[in-house]
Amino acid sequence: MKDYDTANNTDDNIPLQEDEDTAEVMRIAEELKRIQEEEDEEEGRGWDGSEAELVEDDDAEEYEIPMAGIRVSYVLTEEEYFKCLKHSGIYKSQGTRGLIEAVVLGILAVIFFVVFFMTGGVSNIVFGCISLIFIAILLVVPNLHMRSMAKSMADGKLIEAEIYPDSVEIGRDDGAWKIELDGTSRIQEFDNIIMIFADHNRSFAIPERAIDPDFLPEIKGILLAGTIPTYEED
Incomplete structure (x- = not known):
């Protein structure tokens, strides 16, 4: 996991810097934000206050433009593990x-x-x-x-992840691992949970309650742009 200088979360969101995929990501994010606002009004869903903040990609090569990412941390409940x-x-x-x-x-x-x-x-x-x-x-x-x-599985362990336009980095130190958002992993949404199925039979799940509403459209846009949508098998 990378080391970052953590900035306090403010009302003025720092936009992801432009690269070849940013325009598509932002288009998806805007559409998802509109849909999410409509769903929230109908269902009364809300953020549970879990930590979310902007971070920078310090591992970017010198010739690359560092991309802003979003760090989230949360604990999955027994019911969420079951789902x-x-x-x-x-x-x-x-x-x-x-x-x-x-x-x-x-x-x-x-x-x-x-x-x-x-x-x-x-x-x-x-x-x-x-x-x-x-x-x-x-x-x-x-x-x-x-x-x-x-x-x-619901042992109260804190899950930490950093979501960038090109990858998702989960965990810290020796237990850290990464999902490349290059169109090789599958994604599925159900019961207000976003789940990514990566290679080597590994998976990553994040409940929408753990994401600040200001970041939710951007996170969904990034993940959907870099994965293959899938549905529950019959």
Whole structure:
């Protein structure tokens, strides 16, 4: 992680300096700001006061123009970890496909039980119970496992990140790592959380509550401009 002279956050935001991608980033940021303001008015969402401040890229080469970045710090809650796990794809049964399979199994279970009460037959009750077991495997077990994982992950650890037009730097010292915003990573938005899926099965999530409303459009614009939007798999 880079060392920076931290400036106090003021009402006069320091704009990102112009480079080849800045015009596109700012266009996206302005549109997102307009949409965000409309959503905030409808839903009453607000910033939770988490720290956010402007920083400069001291690692820029001599021939490069240093780019302003935004530093954020926050703690993910157990519920936010759970939502991230659900969208991470570790269980394929959590998507639309899993729901359809559960519905089909539920219908089969009802049919088997109805036939059993009408005509008898041990096989009908057995197949009905097997259908219910598979529904539990598809829906209940994965949720219980992810709840357990989220509880263990929500240890109160502070997450720190610095977001630049060309990269996101997460953590400090030996645990620091970087996501290049070069169009190779995927991004997904859900439940007021922005999640980036990078290489080596690594991911980064930031809740919108942790971002100062003055910085939210810029951060969204930067991240969307440097990643590939994706949606939850069926």
